[in-house]
Amino acid sequence: MKYLVYITLISFLFFSCNNKHVVSTGKLALEIDNNLQAGIKINSQKISQTTIPNYIVINNQEVKDFGVKKFSKRIFKDKIGKGTEYTFVAEHNGAWVKLIKIEKYRIYDSFPDMIVNQVIYINKSDSDLFINKWINNDFILSGENGDTIFWSFNGESTVNRSDWILPVVPGFYKRNFMGMNNEDYGGGIPVSDVWTRKWGIAIGHLQLRPERVEIPIKALPGHKANIHIDFVVNTTLAPGDTLKTFETFILAHAGDCYNSLKEYANFLRKKGLKFLDTNPQSYEPIWCAWGYRRDFTPEQIIKTLPKVKELGFKWVVIDDGYQIEEANWHADTKKFPGGDKDMKKLIDKIHSYGLKAKLWWAPMAAGPCTDFVLNHRDAIITNDEDVPRYITWWDDYYMDPSNAYTLEHTKNVLNLFFGQWNIDGLKIDGQHLNAAPPNYNWRLENYDPMNSYYGVPKFFKFIKDKTFSYKPDAVIEICPCGTCMSIYNMQFVNQTVASDPLSSRQIRIKGKVYKAILRKTAYYGDHVELSDGGNDFASTIGIGGVPGSKFTYPFYNSDDSVCYLSPEKEKLWKKWLDIYYQKMLPKGDYLGYLYDIGFDYPEAHVIRKQDTLFYAFYAPEFSGTIELRGLQADKQYHVYDYFNNTNYGKISGSNPLLKVHFNKFLLLQVY
Numbered sequence: 001m002k003y004l005v006y007i008t009l010i011s012f013l014f015f016s017c018n019n020k021h022v023v024s025t026g027k028l029a030l031e032i033d034n035n036l037q038a039g040i041k042i043n044s045q046k047i048s049q050t051t052i053p054n055y056i057v058i059n060n061q062e063v064k065d066f067g068v069k070k071f072s073k074r075i076f077k078d079k080i081g082k083g084t085e086y087t088f089v090a091e092h093n094g095a096w097v098k099l100i101k102i103e104k105y106r107i108y109d110s111f112p113d114m115i116v117n118q119v120i121y122i123n124k125s126d127s128d129l130f131i132n133k134w135i136n137n138d139f140i141l142s143g144e145n146g147d148t149i150f151w152s153f154n155g156e157s158t159v160n161r162s163d164w165i166l167p168v169v170p171g172f173y174k175r176n177f178m179g180m181n182n183e184d185y186g187g188g189i190p191v192s193d194v195w196t197r198k199w200g201i202a203i204g205h206l207q208l209r210p211e212r213v214e215i216p217i218k219a220l221p222g223h224k225a226n227i228h229i230d231f232v233v234n235t236t237l238a239p240g241d242t243l244k245t246f247e248t249f250i251l252a253h254a255g256d257c258y259n260s261l262k263e264y265a266n267f268l269r270k271k272g273l274k275f276l277d278t279n280p281q282s283y284e285p286i287w288c289a290w291g292y293r294r295d296f297t298p299e300q301i302i303k304t305l306p307k308v309k310e311l312g313f314k315w316v317v318i319d320d321g322y323q324i325e326e327a328n329w330h331a332d333t334k335k336f337p338g339g340d341k342d343m344k345k346l347i348d349k350i351h352s353y354g355l356k357a358k359l360w361w362a363p364m365a366a367g368p369c370t371d372f373v374l375n376h377r378d379a380i381i382t383n384d385e386d387v388p389r390y391i392t393w394w395d396d397y398y399m400d401p402s403n404a405y406t407l408e409h410t411k412n413v414l415n416l417f418f419g420q421w422n423i424d425g426l427k428i429d430g431q432h433l434n435a436a437p438p439n440y441n442w443r444l445e446n447y448d449p450m451n452s453y454y455g456v457p458k459f460f461k462f463i464k465d466k467t468f469s470y471k472p473d474a475v476i477e478i479c480p481c482g483t484c485m486s487i488y489n490m491q492f493v494n495q496t497v498a499s500d501p502l503s504s505r506q507i508r509i510k511g512k513v514y515k516a517i518l519r520k521t522a523y524y525g526d527h528v529e530l531s532d533g534g535n536d537f538a539s540t541i542g543i544g545g546v547p548g549s550k551f552t553y554p555f556y557n558s559d560d561s562v563c564y565l566s567p568e569k570e571k572l573w574k575k576w577l578d579i580y581y582q583k584m585l586p587k588g589d590y591l592g593y594l595y596d597i598g599f600d601y602p603e604a605h606v607i608r609k610q611d612t613l614f615y616a617f618y619a620p621e622f623s624g625t626i627e628l629r630g631l632q633a634d635k636q637y638h639v640y641d642y643f644n645n646t647n648y649g650k651i652s653g654s655n656p657l658l659k660v661h662f663n664k665f666l667l668l669q670v671y
Helices: 257-271 298-311 340-352 371-375 404-420 451-470 504-518 558-563 567-583
Strands: 005-007 014-017 020-025 028-033 038-042 055-058 061-063 067-077 082-093 098-108 114-123 129-142 150-154 165-168 191-195 200-205 217-220 224-237 242-244 248-253 286-288 315-318 323-325 328-331 356-361 396-398 425-429 475-479 523-527 546-549 603-609 612-627 636-641 646-652 657-670
Touching: 020 082, 020 098, 020 114, 028 114, 028 248, 038 248, 114 129, 129 200, 129 248, 150 257, 165 504, 191 224, 191 257, 200 224, 200 257, 224 242, 248 257, 257 504, 286 298, 298 315, 298 340, 298 567, 315 340, 328 340, 328 404, 340 356, 340 404, 356 404, 356 475, 404 451, 425 451, 451 475, 504 523, 504 603, 504 612, 546 567, 646 657
Parallel strands: 286 315, 286 546, 315 356, 356 425, 425 475, 523 546
Antiparallel strands: 005 067, 014 020, 020 028, 028 038, 055 061, 055 129, 067 082, 082 098, 098 114, 114 242, 114 248, 129 224, 150 165, 150 191, 191 200, 200 248, 217 224, 323 328, 603 612, 612 657, 636 646, 636 657
């Protein structure tokens, strides 16, 4: 192996006593006995029951009982770094099943508190074995007494569009399946995390492509919860053949899921995932014409541009409704009588105001009667009954992202957008973009149903490469319509988005997750009209997000009346954008580890810019004492409410407590 180096074990803790072996790193330890039963300890405190965490299901029967015959340890070095590997070799000798099981555990110097594990099964039977699935990291964790057993991060994407961070209460269950959960919803972040006030445990897989794993979280009686990784194989293992699980991990942390997701993303970077740098244009505020809905007119956009510029927005998004049909992205002559030439005139008009043009686009969606579908039927994903897969909302078919015709079509569309119309960025939109279902079109050459599922990240890489070949400073946003964006798609965006939030809290939750994974991402809070009350810029700007609006002016749209820019709103919008430009918080360092978004109240977020800390607190109403975490004990600080222009005086870093009263939000500048 290219990166493998063997050296002598010097300093890592490993010992065997009373038939127990301990794999320890940082605050995390696994105690493993000679039957491969294991329990988790954090800071020497046992936080799980002793279970068999890794096992296999054969002919619908769990095979768990193995006896350890051999174990070894070595120090190694690979592309991740230097570490120690522990290997257990065990046997199962049943009446009809004989297996060798090899469990490997790796710990890395540069990733304390994380254990990477992989399990290998070898069929030593005389006959074939049908493998239903394998399970890794199956633990029962002991939580808090009270209504909230744990708080949890759930990386799934479903039609429910629920919060990604939720309290684990009695009866709680989240499947967290990374395949298709609904007709056109699937994928996500393959990590599940549960935490108490004192500790947290995250598990997931470390593949460099999406996999259809299930990582459920389930509340159990007695203030407990079960977590595990489940992967359906449904394959036959011949005598002598080997089955390997994915590399999976167990990660201990303090605080909320920000800390575990940050470490997880850093590990994937080491393995080979590459995320885009954020460019300056990605931080610029956005106005979207979606306030006028699908039946907008070019006149409405043009007459709104003076107000867009006056308020300080820099981007204009031409949203859904300009196109003839999905997969026929030419300008609709009913709206643009001159067709593509009139669309080019609209974009030129936007540019004449010194504004940038971003275009809405739903790739992978094709109207059933378009030329693409009629001429390239085999580029459409079908189910196992040869029926086209369906995309809701637009009533379209799913294009196979791995198909050559899809790629050729996409290349031509991007030439239309950038080469002919001269747009500056993309708003790539649709819940169907997060993942694709398997394609059971058996007529395809090199038929493999999973090509479409695995092809989604490659498809977005194709879009990114083609886009940057036209405009290297283009902004690429993927808005997966309320879903938890696939981490594999995150590689190809330089602007993340709250993506149709159902509440202000969702804006803040999603921001915390994306900032954990992508560091200084330009996180767009989506249209402020989607927030609580339709005016909560505080939830975007306070956490270091990019503000946006879909206001309508001078026209009034009765279909979306919340969007009308009244004189009162105009004054407020202007104030918030002035604050945004003065502070430019997205360019600061988001200190997500200082406050727990689950257990701490009021909810708090912190951004550091040089020697100044910006705090954002959120609650419906709060009167009491807040703690300003992250201050240096030997310094005095000035505390200033930068929204209400209120001076709180001085505070000592050694006693950073402040009595406050606020409704909805409190934004403090501490320097």
